[in-house]
Each structure stands twice: as structure tokens, then as C-alpha cells.
Amino acid sequence: MAENTGFLYPFIDGDERDADTLLADLAASARDKARESSALQRSTLAGCAEQIADAAAQLAQRFDRGGRLYSFGNGGSATDAATLAALFARPAGGHRPLPAMNLAADQAVVTALGNDVGFDLVFSRQLIAHASGSDIAVAFSTSGNSADLMTALAEASKRGLLTIGLAGYNGGEMAGSGLLDFCFVVASQSVHRIQESQALVGYELWAATQRNLAETTRPTIGREVRM
Amino acid sequence: MSVDSPETIGITADILDHGLAADLSAASLALARRFHHGATMWCLAPQWEPHAHHMAVEFVHPVIVGKRALPAVALTAPDLLAQTRIAARSGDIVIAVAGAADIAVRDIMRRAPAWGALSVWIGSGARPEAGCADHVLWIDDDDPLAPATGRFVLMYHLLWELTHVCFEHPGLLGEPPGDCGQQVCVTCSDEGRLAEVLASPAGAFAQARVRTADGEESVDVTLVSPVAAGDLLLVHAGSAITRVGQ
Numbered sequence: 001m002a003e004n005t006g007f008l009y010p011f012i013d014g015d016e017r018d019a020d021t022l023l024a025d026l027a028a029s030a031r032d033k034a035r036e037s038s039a040l041q042r043s044t045l046a047g048c049a050e051q052i053a054d055a056a057a058q059l060a061q062r063f064d065r066g067g068r069l070y071s072f073g074n075g076g077s078a079t080d081a082a083t084l085a086a087l088f089a090r091p092a093g094g095h096r097p098l099p100a101m102n103l104a105a106d107q108a109v110v111t112a113l114g115n116d117v118g119f120d121l122v123f124s125r126q127l128i129a130h131a132s133g134s135d136i137a138v139a140f141s142t143s144g145n146s147a148d149l150m151t152a153l154a155e156a157s158k159r160g161l162l163t164i165g166l167a168g169y170n171g172g173e174m175a176g177s178g179l180l181d182f183c184f185v186v187a188s189q190s191v192h193r194i195q196e197s198q199a200l201v202g203y204e205l206w207a208a209t210q211r212n213l214a215e216t217t218r219p220t221i222g223r224e225v226r227m
Numbered sequence: 228m229s230v231d232s233p234e235t236i237g238i239t240a241d242i243l244d245h246g247l248a249a250d251l252s253a254a255s256l257a258l259a260r261r262f263h264h265g266a267t268m269w270c271l272a273p274q275w276e277p278h279a280h281h282m283a284v285e286f287v288h289p290v291i292v293g294k295r296a297l298p299a300v301a302l303t304a305p306d307l308l309a310q311t312r313i314a315a316r317s318g319d320i321v322i323a324v325a326g327a328a329d330i331a332v333r334d335i336m337r338r339a340p341a342w343g344a345l346s347v348w349i350g351s352g353a354r355p356e357a358g359c360a361d362h363v364l365w366i367d368d369d370d371p372l373a374p375a376t377g378r379f380v381l382m383y384h385l386l387w388e389l390t391h392v393c394f395e396h397p398g399l400l401g402e403p404p405g406d407c408g409q410q411v412c413v414t415c416s417d418e419g420r421l422a423e424v425l426a427s428p429a430g431a432f433a434q435a436r437v438r439t440a441d442g443e444e445s446v447d448v449t450l451v452s453p454v455a456a457g458d459l460l461l462v463h464a465g466s467a468i469t470r471v472g473q
Contacts, residue, residue: 015398016396016397016398016399017398017399019256019399022252022256022392022393022396022399023249023252023253023256024252025392026248026251026252026255026256026389026392026393027245027248027249027251027252028248029388029389029392030243030248030251030252030385030389031243031245031248033385033388034242034243034248034381034385035241035243037242037377037381038242041377075284075288076281076284076285076290078280079277079278079280079281079284080277080281080380082276082277082280083275083277083278083374083375084375086275086276086277086375087372087375091372092371092372093371093372102277142290191290191291192290192381192384192388195377195380195384196377196380196381196384197377198377199375199376199377199380200376200377202375203372203375203376203377206375
């Protein structure tokens, strides 16, 4: 194996010393990816605008009836679900806080259910415990196929919750299941770009819900406060 | 009370200008060098904890099959300074998502050089002052809800993607981490190292035990006494020569 193929892979021998070329390439790549991300965000929002408006109207009605929002996902999507729950429950800037919780937040509950009944049931069993027919389930997935999310969405649908799914690629099982009232599909093959657009769809859902509530809210005096 | 439309939350703008792209590139290479030398990355986001968890899972369990898993951990204790101080070892990375006014994060970033940790600060709105962290990755958007629109997610996704590109350039990873913002002695222009006092000296003329990027040591504090645990000092040739302000 004495063949000299080093010229094919100029940096494989670790001879590279000048970082400037790499840094310039990285910066160009970052700008390309950021442009790709915002283009996908724009096309996703444009494609979902009507659905977001419809979903937000129903979210507002359910919150007005005392409903709660449960968000869930796996991995990075669990954290995006948590960001959405925090946005609803603790919005900055004087917006109305709304009852929302992230079902991956409690380590005791998640590990107890995962260990005792299986990971596919970690979210559905919590919905069985907590949810009522006026509540809302929001599932974040990039593939649209996660078994724990599909099981939870089936449970949510059975219980009369408003069911919302965020998926990527072609929507996967979420899009084809018939279990969802609203399914927002980010048409991309990149997990990263999908998550960046899903975050914005979640933000838009929240913003439109706030607008709906602001329009329907009577003056504060005498208004029933539900938390 | 108005809620912004997509146009006003910045997705139509050029969300990553040349300056931020250059900052991201430099931060990525610094991260790759640290990881190459065995760093753990400690992830903080006191106001938006999910971002700390997302950063950690991004590096620990990459979405692209075959990319190496890197040690990254979210820190979420109520006393973030105490938790980070005990977690971070020399050579590690501390990365935070936080506004410039976040007192705990400011304090942690200020102390990171004494722990030998590379500091990276991601945020939006008013910028923190220059030099407050080794790498500042900032979005100039005053909307307090910007953290919930996916723009920080984009930022640490890019940081992850670029860091892994750097691993394909082993020749650029070999330099030992030396980019932790050391200051210089004003009288002799020689090296000055940031030190954090571990405990008050036992007596008036006793040395103080301090922590620096090089580990623990005892230093003369005659010039700056009295000192107490947690004080930051600039150490030169075995003596603390000045305090480093709040």
C-alpha cells in the first residue's frame, strides 16, 4: 500500500496549517444554509397559512373553554415542543399566558413509563392521566413516524382533543393516519432545516392564537380568569 | 400587546450577515479544536432551557448517521454559576443562549478564562460589551420572542454542522487551545492569567489558593488584599497584581 494518493486528499495527512481558507468556506456554507432555512420557512408558512389560521381559531376556543395544551416530541423535537409550551405558558412582552405543558419535562414520569410499560407509551399514558376533551395535543416529529407520538395522537384523537402534528419529509404516518385535525408538513429532507421551520410554524400558531384571543376577549373587569 | 407577523420577525431579511457568518466559523473551529483535545461542552440557557437541551442532544446524538458523538451536557440548576464552576474543567467549553442582561451568564462568561473554559455566547437584542466571551454569536433583533422563532435553533444547528466540517481538517485541529482571552500585565507586558479565589487566605500575610486555567495554585495577594472566595484576580509571576472588576 505504498501508492501515493495523498494528492487526491490534500488534507488527509494533517498537513493543512492555514485556517483562513477553511474559515472562508465555513462562512459561505453558513450563509447558504441560513438562506436555505429562511426560504424553507417562507414557503412552509405560505403553504400552511390557511391551516394555521383555522387551527389558531380552534386553539383560542379551547383555551377559552379552559382547555390545556400538551406538547411532545423526541430528542431535539422534544426541546422544540418544550419551547412551544413555554411560549404559550410564559410569553414575554405582556401576552396572555395560557396553560401548556411539555410531556417530556418530567424525568420521573418519562422514565417510569418507559421502564414499566414501554417507551412507545410515554406520552399516551400521560394523556390518559391528564387530558380532557377540551384539550389540545401538539406533536413534533421530523419523520412523522415516531411510534410514541403516533400512539399518543391516537389516544388524543380518541379522547376528543384537538390534534396537531408537525412533520417533515413527506409527512410520514402523521400525514396519512387520519388521526390529526391539522398536520403541518415541512417539505425538506434535512432534519435541521425541518426543525427550524417547525419552530416558526409553532410560533405562528401561538401568535395567531393570541390574536384570536385578543379579538374575542371582553374588557378585563368581570372576565373569568382561567389558569 | 401586538403580535408580530412573519415579516417583522425577520425571516424575509438576510438572517445571517457576513459578520455573523464569520463569527460562527471562528467559533466552530474553536469548538472543533477543543473537542479534538477532549473537551466537554456545558450548555446553558437559563431563560429558555429547551435550547440548552437541544444544543446538548445535537452534539451527543447527531441527526446525521456516522457523525461522531461529542460530550455535551445541559446545565439547568437554579444556581447556574455554582453548577458550571464545578462542572467545567480546563479545556472545556461553556456555551450559553441568553440575553446580554442575564446576570448569571455574564458572571459565568467572565469567569470562564479562570476555569480554562472556552466561552461562547448566543443571544439577541442589545449586545453584550466586546470581550465578554471568546465568541459572541448575536442576532440584532430586539423582539423578546425571537428565541421562540427558530433562529437560535438555526444558530446552533450551524455551529454543529460547521464543527463537524472542521473535523475533516485534522491539520487545523492540532494547536493546543490557547484562545481563552488571557490578559496582560500592564507594567511589563508579560502574561497575566485570570484567577478565581477559592478561599480567603488564612492570615494577613498568607497566600491565597486560586484556580486558573493551569489548575490550582497559591499566590501572593499582598497588593490586592483582602480577598474572598469568588474574587477574580489577575496573576503574574506568582502574585495577584490587580482585581478584575465586577
